[in-house]
Amino acid sequence: MNFFSDERAAEMRDLFFESAMELLQSMNEVGLELEKHPDNKETLRDVRRTVHTLKGDSAACGFQELSDLAHQLEDALTPEVAAKAGPALAEAVLIAADTFSSMLSAYRDKLQPPAGKELHQQILALTSRPASKVIPKLQARFAWSEYERLVIVDAQDRGENVFNIAFSIDPHCPMRAAAMQLIRNVLQECGRVLAIVPDQSTLTHDLDVVEAVVAGDKTQAWIERKCRIPSVVSDLLIQVPGEKVAGENGSGAPHKPESSDDVLDIVEHVTSTLDAEPELVQAIERPTHKLPTATRQEPAEADASQSLPNKFAAMNENLLRVDAERIDTVMNLVGELIIAKSMLHQAAGEFDKRFPKDQLRMKFSDAMAFQARIMNDLQKAVMKIRMVPVEHLFRRFPRVVRDVAKSCGKEVTLMITGQDTDLDKSILDMLAEPLAHLVRNSVDHGIESPAERINAGKPAVGTVRLAAYHQGNQIVIEAGDDGRGINRERLVAKAMERGILTAADAATIGEHEALNLIFHPGLSTADEVTAISGRGVGMDVVQAVLDRLKGTVSIRTTPGKGTTFQLKVPLTLAIIKALLFRVAERMYAVPLAAVVEIARASQSQVHRVDNHDVIQMREDVLPLIYLGGNPQQPAVGGKMFIVVIALGDRKFGLVVDRLVGEEELVIKALDDHLVATDLVSGASILGDGTVVLILNLSSVVSRLGKLQMTVGATA
Amino acid sequence: MDQFPLLLRKDRKPIRYLVVDDSVFARKNVAKMVEAFGGEIVGEAGDGCTAITEYDRATPDMVLMDITMPQMEGIEAAERIVRAHPQARIVMVSSVGYQENIVAALQKGARHFVQKPVKAEILYEVIKYVMGDDAVMSTAVAQES
Numbered sequence: 001m002n003f004f005s006d007e008r009a010a011e012m013r014d015l016f017f018e019s020a021m022e023l024l025q026s027m028n029e030v031g032l033e034l035e036k037h038p039d040n041k042e043t044l045r046d047v048r049r050t051v052h053t054l055k056g057d058s059a060a061c062g063f064q065e066l067s068d069l070a071h072q073l074e075d076a077l078t079p080e081v082a083a084k085a086g087p088a089l090a091e092a093v094l095i096a097a098d099t100f101s102s103m104l105s106a107y108r109d110k111l112q113p114p115a116g117k118e119l120h121q122q123i124l125a126l127t128s129r130p131a132s133k134v135i136p137k138l139q140a141r142f143a144w145s146e147y148e149r150l151v152i153v154d155a156q157d158r159g160e161n162v163f164n165i166a167f168s169i170d171p172h173c174p175m176r177a178a179a180m181q182l183i184r185n186v187l188q189e190c191g192r193v194l195a196i197v198p199d200q201s202t203l204t205h206d207l208d209v210v211e212a213v214v215a216g217d218k219t220q221a222w223i224e225r226k227c228r229i230p231s232v233v234s235d236l237l238i239q240v241p242g243e244k245v246a247g248e249n250g251s252g253a254p255h256k257p258e259s260s261d262d263v264l265d266i267v268e269h270v271t272s273t274l275d276a277e278p279e280l281v282q283a284i285e286r287p288t289h290k291l292p293t294a295t296r297q298e299p300a301e302a303d304a305s306q307s308l309p310n311k312f313a314a315m316n317e318n319l320l321r322v323d324a325e326r327i328d329t330v331m332n333l334v335g336e337l338i339i340a341k342s343m344l345h346q347a348a349g350e351f352d353k354r355f356p357k358d359q360l361r362m363k364f365s366d367a368m369a370f371q372a373r374i375m376n377d378l379q380k381a382v383m384k385i386r387m388v389p390v391e392h393l394f395r396r397f398p399r400v401v402r403d404v405a406k407s408c409g410k411e412v413t414l415m416i417t418g419q420d421t422d423l424d425k426s427i428l429d430m431l432a433e434p435l436a437h438l439v440r441n442s443v444d445h446g447i448e449s450p451a452e453r454i455n456a457g458k459p460a461v462g463t464v465r466l467a468a469y470h471q472g473n474q475i476v477i478e479a480g481d482d483g484r485g486i487n488r489e490r491l492v493a494k495a496m497e498r499g500i501l502t503a504a505d506a507a508t509i510g511e512h513e514a515l516n517l518i519f520h521p522g523l524s525t526a527d528e529v530t531a532i533s534g535r536g537v538g539m540d541v542v543q544a545v546l547d548r549l550k551g552t553v554s555i556r557t558t559p560g561k562g563t564t565f566q567l568k569v570p571l572t573l574a575i576i577k578a579l580l581f582r583v584a585e586r587m588y589a590v591p592l593a594a595v596v597e598i599a600r601a602s603q604s605q606v607h608r609v610d611n612h613d614v615i616q617m618r619e620d621v622l623p624l625i626y627l628g629g630n631p632q633q634p635a636v637g638g639k640m641f642i643v644v645i646a647l648g649d650r651k652f653g654l655v656v657d658r659l660v661g662e663e664e665l666v667i668k669a670l671d672d673h674l675v676a677t678d679l680v681s682g683a684s685i686l687g688d689g690t691v692v693l694i695l696n697l698s699s700v701v702s703r704l705g706k707l708q709m710t711v712g713a714t715a
Numbered sequence: 716m717d718q719f720p721l722l723l724r725k726d727r728k729p730i731r732y733l734v735v736d737d738s739v740f741a742r743k744n745v746a747k748m749v750e751a752f753g754g755e756i757v758g759e760a761g762d763g764c765t766a767i768t769e770y771d772r773a774t775p776d777m778v779l780m781d782i783t784m785p786q787m788e789g790i791e792a793a794e795r796i797v798r799a800h801p802q803a804r805i806v807m808v809s810s811v812g813y814q815e816n817i818v819a820a821l822q823k824g825a826r827h828f829v830q831k832p833v834k835a836e837i838l839y840e841v842i843k844y845v846m847g848d849d850a851v852m853s854t855a856v857a858q859e860s
Binding site: 012053059061173176177178185225229230232321 | 740744783810815818821822826828829832837841843
């Protein structure tokens, strides 16, 4: 009998390996922690919890050897053993992590797992305690104190049913305290508990027999049924006090009531079926052998385990579940506070000017510096609430890669790095779709078939990389492959065919512009391009999402070597540092993260190349973008300000009239009905009430860059 | 695996279960077992909070609840459920290591506990015990797949 279908079992295994790797990683970490503080009970509990989860999961997945070992280890992870063993316990945990890891990879390759003898002995050494206990026959004494006897007689006189009850605790039940508690609960149901031994104060550590006397209206049969608690009570004795108690007690002969026979039978039945368990386990595991082995992800998971964040260390008891809306409210309020702060700054500035000699000035500026610092911390703290590790997004990709690779008959490994990079939850959610698209494309079109790869002198197994890292105020997420790369010429040719590009443009088109054609909606849906270049379907969606996130996407490709898509997104959507400047007497802002440097240049430094105004700055030749719209605009004092911005890995020079300064802007989203241009991504209010528009750089560049290009081309 | 006589409600309908565990495996494992006993899974939850809302939604006959879970531990969930529904039958499912937690859960109104890894035979007996008079054993044997 199979509990799970083939499909289901395979799915479960994937899930299991994924989570098991995390568990091992956290085992390693907590093991090291335990080595440092062997008597820290909290750490010990962490280890135990991790081992316990691993045990449960591996048992459920049918990996009996692993589960057994984990079980042994878990039993050893008690404060008592820790006190006795000291650092040896941590050693055992670390050895266990290694052993489990090799067992896991054996399971994954469907090999016989190593027996883990070393670990087994290590654990035995830790828990060298006589394990075998003879099952004692239930011998009840019912030796109540004089007062208790008085209470019993009193209850009987009032016509209540009074019973002496003795429980023998199942020797297979290792949780004596829990058993004791359950018995107490049950007795409570049976009536008034007149006496109970052992009582609350006694340690229940190696408790075998519980005796009690209850009074109430329940019949003996009812009580007997209620007290025969499965898996806790192995033997039961019920008597009416005062009848045979004395004889029992006096004879000292082991008395075994008839009723206990079938109880013992149950116990025997249970223990015998415990041994039969492996059958079931095999039944679960068997279908997984039919799994096609087209894809091999071991390296990916092994790599991932190296750098996986310790999820379990972070998962302490003190978690709070809060509606995202509440956090957004706080976030908005912080945003308003920041506007208020700049209002205050403005006012203080005016005050300074008006009363330059006033003593109050210093007090003001001190208080405001203090306030600014706190505000900064507050803002960071609020942001942090929304942050989640990129891992949440990345962890689904081993599966995506595997599925796509399987469906198109390729061998692909997935390498993941930087998954502990934190990112705003809402950004992360929005990135899920585009990233999945890029990864699918990489496997489907980027990676060649194994034969093709071998012919090209590459390893047959392709690699897809996912990486995340910080870069200034941004997060960079890269999805790359070592496949065939994008064929630029074909792309350009296709674009001309579709009328997206004119022949003149095609001749002058730069490397980046050519590659960016991929994101053109008209091209993206063309199957031929997909087949030739290996890219396309829905790439415009990727672009659109990144635009919405005020992020950028750029492509790096080397024919024959592979392609990497680089997605840059802001750390958060709500507040940005921005550079303010004026163009044509209007205030604009660009995200400071995009600004590389600010330069002054005179008209004579501007050259005209290929119908573009460009300026040379050290190594780079930057295309100039005149936000004012007029390339011949005379600059103030013969010189003009150039804000050098980076967009993806390209740089541009924005020619602006006047620089205003940098400021933290709280972005107010602009409704689509309000502003019908994609050139502006949002607006903000300054301290003095001025409204500033935040430019959407990628649109500005593509629009104005193109405009100049076509103007130049027709001129 | 052994066959079990179907364990049904007094009204001969399947016993309705809510399975709570943060591990999907554990959940599926237990779910398969109780289904083999003739029960019906009416809800699943991966943490204590969800368990409470699921209980309110599905009002199951029996809750199988893991002790250690993120968000809200099984004990607290059990306590809250029992406070709102004194008739709730909650069986704690956990391992040897969490004895003090099981004791706490039992004090808070849980009816029984089962050790992990869960053995079908023991679970069966425990369920039968906890259901008490509200369950009947059907002569029809659970269908083998």
